[in-house]
Amino acid sequence: xxxxxxxxxxxGIAILLxxxxxxxxxxxxxxxxxxxxxxxxxxxxxxxLWNIAKEHTINKKEIRQxxxxxxxxxxxxxxxIYENQIIKIKKGQ
Numbered sequence: 001x002x003x004x005x006x007x008x009x010x011x012g013i014a015i016l017l018x019x020x021x022x023x024x025x026x027x028x029x030x031x032x033x034x035x036x037x038x039x040x041x042x043x044x045x046x047x048x049l050w051n052i053a054k055e056h057t058i059n060k061k062e063i064r065q066x067x068x069x070x071x072x073x074x075x076x077x078x079x080x081i082y083e084n085q086i087i088k089i090k091k092g093q
Contacts, residue, residue: 038073043085056089 041052053066074087
């Protein structure tokens with residue numbers, strides 16, 4: 001009878017830990033989104049999404065991923081950009 005209670009207790013602790021870890025991970029994701037400031041960037045002659053992404057990437061994130069995120073943020077279907085076009089960029093990606 002005592003062994004059965006120990007297993008119930010251990011199982012309860014394990015479930016509690018999984019729930020706490022899940023809540024902690026969700027709060028981290030929300031914090032990351034709040035920290036990402038969105039800025040407006042005016043396209044200049046000769047700019048490409050590759051150069052813009054490379055210029056605004058702080059950590060060693062894959063440039064292709066940053067380009068994808070820029071396109072998604074601006075509802076772009078392709079990588080065409082035009083001089084004096086204003087796009088949104090997450091600062092410090």
